[in-house]
Amino acid sequence: MAQTEFVFEETVRIYDTDIQGIAHYASYYRFFTNAIEKYMKDKVGINYPIVNDSLWFVIVESHAVYKRPIRLGDRISVVLSPKALSKKIVRFDMAIFRDGEKTTEGYITQASINPKTWKAIELPVELLNKITTI
Secondary structure, three states: OOOOOEEEEEEOOHHHEOOOOEEOHHHHHHHHHHHHHHHHHHHHOOOOOEEEOOEEEEEEEEEEEEOOOOEOOOEEEEEEEEEEOOOOEEEEEEEEEEOOEEEEEEEEEEEEEEOOOOEEOOOOHHHHHHHHHO
């Protein structure tokens, strides 16, 4: 499956920062999640993370490496690259840039589940293709 990139623009807000005005590590996951949510809605055409009564996405792994701090008021770009690891697992590779400089890189891995059983399920092929090839 072809890989795609999606760019999400964001501003570092007061609630993202510590007393020094530097983004707190947990805020990066907000940036990552907001980028995924926007991608799934705008490019894939589905609600996220609750697609419907029988399909949800749940995070099973996350990772981030902080190379440079970002600060209150910084305008950032979150570059998202989705890829299928299997028919049940999608990984969203991420990079955050400020003024063209990479500040952070990481990923979020998600499983597709049936919320009634909390068991992983295969994504419909059409949906998996939309997520990874738009």
